[in-house]
Amino acid sequence: MVTVPVKTENLDYALEDQVGFMLRVASQRHANIFQSNIVGNLTPTQFSTIIRLAEVGKVSQNHLGRLTAMDVATIKGVVDRLKAKGLILSEPDLVDKRRSVISLSSQGESLVSDLKRAGRQISAETLAPLNAKEQKTLLGLLRKIL
Amino acid sequence: MVTVPVKTENLDYALEDQVGFMLRVASQRHANIFQSNIVGNLTPTQFSTIIRLAEVGKVSQNHLGRLTAMDVATIKGVVDRLKAKGLILSEPDLVDKRRSVISLSSQGESLVSDLKRAGRQISAETLAPLNAKEQKTLLGLLRKIL
DNA sequence: TCAATATCATTTGCATGCAAACGTTCATGC
DNA sequence: GCATGAACGTTTGCATGCAAATGATATTGA
Numbered sequence: 012m013v014t015v016p017v018k019t020e021n022l023d024y025a026l027e028d029q030v031g032f033m034l035r036v037a038s039q040r041h042a043n044i045f046q047s048n049i050v051g052n053l054t055p056t057q058f059s060t061i062i063r064l065a066e067v068g069k070v071s072q073n074h075l076g077r078l079t080a081m082d083v084a085t086i087k088g089v090v091d092r093l094k095a096k097g098l099i100l101s102e103p104d105l106v107d108k109r110r111s112v113i114s115l116s117s118q119g120e121s122l123v124s125d126l127k128r129a130g131r132q133i134s135a136e137t138l139a140p141l142n143a144k145e146q147k148t149l150l151g152l153l154r155k156i157l
Numbered sequence: 158m159v160t161v162p163v164k165t166e167n168l169d170y171a172l173e174d175q176v177g178f179m180l181r182v183a184s185q186r187h188a189n190i191f192q193s194n195i196v197g198n199l200t201p202t203q204f205s206t207i208i209r210l211a212e213v214g215k216v217s218q219n220h221l222g223r224l225t226a227m228d229v230a231t232i233k234g235v236v237d238r239l240k241a242k243g244l245i246l247s248e249p250d251l252v253d254k255r256r257s258v259i260s261l262s263s264q265g266e267s268l269v270s271d272l273k274r275a276g277r278q279i280s281a282e283t284l285a286p287l288n289a290k291e292q293k294t295l296l297g298l299l300r301k302i303l
Numbered sequence: 304t305c306a307a308t309a310t311c312a313t314t315t316g317c318a319t320g321c322a323a324a325c326g327t328t329c330a331t332g333c
Numbered sequence: 334g335c336a337t338g339a340a341c342g343t344t345t346g347c348a349t350g351c352a353a354a355t356g357a358t359a360t361t362g363a
Contacts, residue, residue, distance in 0.1 A: 024273040026208050026225075029280045031187045031201060033299040036226050038184055039350085040303060041177045046351095054318060055177060062172050073341060079172075080182045083342070085320050092318080109328045109341040127170040134175045140301045149302075152295040153179045155286045157186060185320085192321095200348065219311055229312070231350050238348080255311040255358045309360070319349080329340075 030156075041137045048133045050125050051098075056081060056089050058126060061098060064115045065123045071110040072101070098122065176302075187283045194279045196271050197244075202227060202235050204272060207244060210261045211269045217256040218247070244268065 026032050045055055053061070059079045064070070067078065076086030090113060093099045098119035104110035115123075138146045172178050191201055199207070205225045210216070213224065222232030236259060239245045244265035250256035261269075284292045 024208070024276060026205055026212075028296065029276060030283050030296065030299070031184075031191060031279065032205060032226070033296065033303065034180060034184045034187055035201070036303045037299055038177075038180045039226065041180055042351085045177060055181070056319065059172055059178060062170070066172075071341075080178075080185065081319090082321055084322085084344080085318095087343070088319075107329070107341085111342070130170060130175060133177065137176050137302060141298060145298055145301070148294060149298040150174065150176065150179065152287060152291055152298070153176070153183055155291075156283060156295075157179065157182045188321085202349065217311075227349090228351055230314080230352085231348095233313070234349075253311080253359070257312070304363100305361105306363090307361080309358100311356105311358075313355080313357105315354085316352090318351090321348090322346090324345085325343080327341080327343105329338100331336100331338080333334100333336090 041133075044136045045133050048129050048136065050129050051122055053126070054089075056085070057093055058130065060086075060089050060093060061115065061119055061122065061126060062130070064099065064113065064119070069112050069114045071104065071107075072113055075113050093119075187279075190282045191279050194275050194282065196275050197268055199272070200235075202231070203239055204276065206232070206235050206239060207261065207265055207268065207272060208276070210245065210259065210265070215258050215260045217250065217253075218259055219256075221259050239265075 042055065045058075049058065056079065060075065063075065063078045070078065072086060072090055073083055075090070076083055079086065081089065090099065090101065094101060098116055099113055100116050101111045101113050104112050138149070141149060188201065191204075195204065202225070206221065209221065209224045216224065218232060218236055219229055221236070222229055225232065227235065236245065236247065240247060244262055245259055246262050247257045247259050250258050284295070287295060
């Protein structure tokens with residue numbers, strides 16, 4: 012009988028079973044589904060920004076970033092592009108001179124219900140491989156690791 | 158008694174409950190954990206590339222991209238940066254002149270077990286809010302929507 | 304054989320996504 | 334009142350991530 016030394020750290024590491032890898036791949040599939048269902052040529056972050064603005068009305072740019080889980084640099088780029096598309100407005104805050112107040116334009120407002128409809132379809136399609144119970148379970152578990 | 162028309166598409170759309178939004182936020186948290194645990198200043202895609210190369214040895218660049226769920230343009234950038242760091246090698250394929258054959262350098266090889274150890278830690282920390290059963294459930298459900 | 308097709312790698316353009324540094328403005332506490 | 338620190342928005346730099354176009358090379362099927 013002999014004992015064989017084994018480097019345990021080299022065994023059992025399957026990249027495709029790691030949560031980070033799976034999150035990346037799942038995000039890719041979702042992005043595909045998003046792109047083929049979305050209206051108005053919006054990206055996922057642009058979509059989230061419009062939806063949030065529809066909920067909260069006027070809000071400062073950085074606060075809008077926090078409400079949509081975006082860095083200050085990221086939300087700035089998103090806001091710039093949505094402004095260029097005419098979907099949102101930005102005005103200086105007269106009380107706090109540091110702030111820009113962001114809001115939906117009427118053109119942005121008119122997109123909201125179509126966007127919500129598309130959003131529902133996108134979520135449904137992404138979760139289509141799961142039955143109703145599994146869908147709830149997945150969302151519940153994902154919520155715990157945010 | 159009157160009936161009231163309701164635009165159903167405007168009700169019940171909670172951004173934070175959509176699978177795409179949750180995937181994005183979960184990926185952000187994972188990226189944070191990754192960054193504070195990884196060795197050698199690698200990014201997640203660079204990490205995946207090294208791990209896969211350690212598994213498969215020599216492989217063409219595009220095939221390596223498929224093995225790591227990366228677009229041809231994305232894997233090219235990752236390969237370029239890993240080459241610049243001296244962790245991988247690329248040589249022309251003598252049989253198929255279209256191909257570049259990618260492999261780990263000895264410096265890259267020597268990183269692998271530390272990377273796997275870090276990878277295990279990163280996955281564990283990401284999943285730490287869940288108990289063992291929940292972790293298995295989440296990974297199983299994620300696998301179904303890839 | 305050889306034309307149609309597919310694959311490989313590259314490049315460009317656009318859009319996240321984050322860190323870090325910066326100047327401006329505001330709020331707090333002494 | 335006023336210094337300290339916090340928050341706001343901007344900019345730069347780096348790294349994904351994908352679509353689309355391009356040129357070179359292989360494969361195939363008639």
